[in-house]
Amino acid sequence: MPSPNPFKQALASGQPQIGIWSTLASPLAAELLAGSGFDWILLDAEHSPNDVPLMLAHLQAVEAERQHRTHPVVRPAWNDQVLIKRYLDIGAQTLLIPFVQNADEARAAVSSMRYAPHGVRGMGGSVRASRFGRDSSYVRDAHKELCLLVQVETREALSQIEAIAAVDGVDGIFIGPADLSASMGYPGQPGHPEVRAAIDDAIRRIRAAGKAPGILQVSEERARECLALGALFVAVALDMVLLREAADACAARFRPGQSGGAVARSSY
16 A cells, blocks of 8 residues: 555645755755644745656655654745656645646646546556555545645736646645745745735635645744644745854854954745
8 A cells, every 4th residue: 555645644634734945956955854843844846956866865864854744845946747646756745836827727737636537647657656566556646645836936826726726636725925925026036015914814715615724934923823824735945045044143243352243034
């Protein structure tokens, strides 16, 4: 049988999952973060220099940290049938698909996740996901443990939330604050009042439609607000930001004539 997907089970039962975003393209960093106690870790291949072979090393690194059992979520670069197949074959169970604009694109993502006759996922023989062919039930049962999250990150996509949520096979809908702010005419201002209001409304609508809402918010106050509104998978930190801020602050404390320096927090 395919390995159980605790992340999918938690979302289905309404249990909030707290995560961290990883963009450093380092399996060693991913293993370190997996030991911190987060429920999930986003392994990014859209806005970081990761590819399929390196992502395999990420998955192995996260699984090596067994104390906390942090669940890996992989974000491919695009809603692409070939990329989705390759990430599933190396053992990813949960995918976050970027820039899904409507129900048709959501259905395409679902189809890429499933074998025929219910989808178009290519049939691999001895792939890592099936324990190299040892799990004879994988092809039949894989869909039960695979989790599909789709990103809505434009004004147009937000208007399609109910239609996207109605697609069978979509487990959660993630709101992308940065791209959404640009789409709404406020690039680089994800905290703008109109953007915040749109995000709040989207979280409520996703939850009302019976799907799990998700978001990335590095502001603790804002992350807690989103959780209170009903968000179920919330990333509350980003590894590159944590490293940059700690490094900048440390350097500032040791500059000549300075006892310490204020470091502006990034807004994501």
